[in-house]
Amino acid sequence: MRKLFQQLILGGFCLAIGAGTAFAENMVIKGSTTVLPVAQAALEAYMKANPGAKISLSGGGSGEGIKALIDGSTDIANSSREIKSAEVELAKSKGVQPKEIAVAIDAIVPIVNPKNRVKELTIDQLSQIYQGKIKNWKEVGGDDLQIVVISRDSSSGTFEAWGEMVLNKAKVTPKAQMQASNGAIVQAISKNRYAIGYIGFGYINKTVKPLTVNGVAASAKTALSKEFPVSRHLYMYTNGAPKGETAKFIKFILSSEGQKLVAKEGFVPLPADKKGKK
């Protein structure tokens, strides 16, 4: 009896402490793995300038971030796609007003293993490959090898953007292998000479080979001018206009220092006239 009683008191004590400090401000950021490196770099720089801030960051995909915003479990939702109208409706029905803030520009680049001979593909070829209609590399100018299609999980904004801009909303073949992040796709492609995948521009490194799309190579310039066909904005969504710590953080990302971090992570900073507006 005594033991039980003691444990109850201890538990209640902990809860009391916990409840008290729960009201300390704590900023939560969740969402896109494409935006994640930008958010993390910005977070680390922000923490150096503001040592008291309590911020927690998670990935999971744009869909997760937006869902968390709708459910009220995050302050900022990172997203590599625009919020869907169905999501906006769902948000409004729960009293959440999503506010869209563009923070960077990105290109989605198809990549293959460096041993693959193919250097360029058209949007139509990409679409057919991802639908499973083109199955062998020799059909697009490569060796006689089966094409292994690697895609992102449906929670990914990159996946959604790819689906819209390349596949025109057609269904990805069910045989596609799903990876959880840009980083995972890079890893998979670098080890697999049969595979094709797509990643955010900032994730390209020496272990994979980017392809040109419709003859255009992805670069900061072509992404900005939209010459590269698969380019998009990266967003942060908040509930209503950002306030307090959230506002300070977003302001930091949009500042020239923040945008330098954007460029450092391999993305395209916003052009000076378009910052923050949408």
Place this chain on the structure above:
Amino acid sequence: MNGKTFESSMRSRYFKQRLFFGAVRLSALVITLALLGILAYILDNGFRAVTWEFITQPPTDSMTKGGIMPAIVGTLYLTVGAILVALPLGVVSAIFLTEYAKQGALTRIIRIGVNCLAGVPSVVFGLFGLGFFVVFLKFGSSILAGALTLGILILPTIIGAAEEALKAVPQTFREASLALGVSKWNTIFRIVLPSALPGILTGAILGVGRAAGETAPIMFTAAAFFTAVLPKSIFDEVMALPYHIYVLATAGTHIEETRPLQYGTVLVLIALVLGIDLIAIIMRSMFRRNKRW
């Protein structure tokens, strides 16, 4: 007489035996090699990463440098919370099942319930934790929700171990106490329980080991990719060792570069869990050897 002599039939029977015993020894060898192989690989690739700095510093530079201290702390908080939930509940349930319950429908239902709870997949616990603790009770993604979910997960383990420990206490202890006029509850509390305590403790330690290594239940109830500071309240999200391994290896931003850190984290987690399990195993054999009634 039949064609086979006694000697030749004995030979073939012993031959079959040797084959079978060979297969049996082989399987034991394969299993041992599997364990050693896994441990060796991880040790070999990870021990370079595990420095004092690794254990005490938070990650920096997009996780490519620094350490995993917040994940260690987070795992600590989650497992302590889980045990705080499961131990009292589990011990009380075990006491009821062994000391008080009559052989009836109620007992059978409870036992079936405990067994089924033990069989629930960890991801279903995660779903439940998400739906119930995070959303319905509005705890949000937090240490509280994670610890509660993990607590329910290890509850059957604790109940099982506590029951075994209680059953191992000789009936003569109880009979002597009752014969002296001590009430049933006092008998349990002052005689049976202290004798069973080592066994219960062993079970608790094994439960802690299990809770420390689980990922799916905390993915949506408590874990974050990166927290800038250590959690200050039970409503905060935390980093956790198993989740850290998962995100670094699949969802991180620099998967290849952080590979040594992944191995290091795996090594720390294995050291923690296997260390805990070894302590429990040793404790258990010590107590078995000392019991001499």
Place this chain on the structure above:
Amino acid sequence: MKTRKNILTKRTEEIAIRNLFGFFAFLSVLLLGLILVFLFREGLPLFKQISVADFLFGTAWYPTYDPPEYGIWPLIVGSLVVTFFACLIAVPLGFLSAVYIAEIAPAGIKEILKSVIELLAGLPSVVLGFFGMVIVGPWLQETFDLPTGLNIANAAVMLAIMAIPTISSLSEDALYAVPREFKEASYALGATRYETIIRVVVPAALSGISTAVILGMARAIGETMVVLMVAGGAAAVPGGIFDAVRPMTASIAAEMGEAPFRSGHYHALFATGIVLFVITLAFNLIADTISNRFRETGSGTL
């Protein structure tokens, strides 16, 4: 008079404690029920959009498209196939090692092997998933020149490692429970150790061994992190052992974070959870029934 009052209050105290403890013990059942309630509460609304048959046997899992498709047959097949092959590896290894420990091994080796198996059981699933992803996967890919190393074979091996301790320790318990008289009688009749084991001990322990196997299967089918990291993620019915699959557990874990609360996708995931729960529940209940029904391996002596 004081004694009588003391006895009475002691009695009420005893009854109160008994009922209180009984309530807490019943909590496990309540929790199980609560889990069921939640699963059903969040999962059943799916069936306003789609029939049960279409859900279970539909072959297209496209939950985020417009209009969404919620057929989980490929996921179910994925779970079953991976479990099947895992058991193909785990049952012989688990059973034979249990025989070794229970009947054949000398005392020192027995203790070591038991510890090995217990340590194996303690390995967290994410560690095995990591190992499978980072070491077994590339090895498979290079050795067999495969399009991918993350497939059924990889998952089967890692899942087997998780199931072996369960099968082994439960089988070992069952073998131990066989009364010595059985073995002694067999030896007295001139049987070799092998013949005794195969024809007397194992059949006597058969119910316990089958319980062990069934629980091992339940463990494999309910495992999440290993298959999430290692089975490949393709939501298609596999054609061969080196194809990628997407078991139900992996699908739930991968998609849970992104399904907005109470959306169709959310309900579909909980419905998948119901299917998973029912399957593992069935396995556990079968195992329970077998172990209860055949517990009378008694012994008779003169």
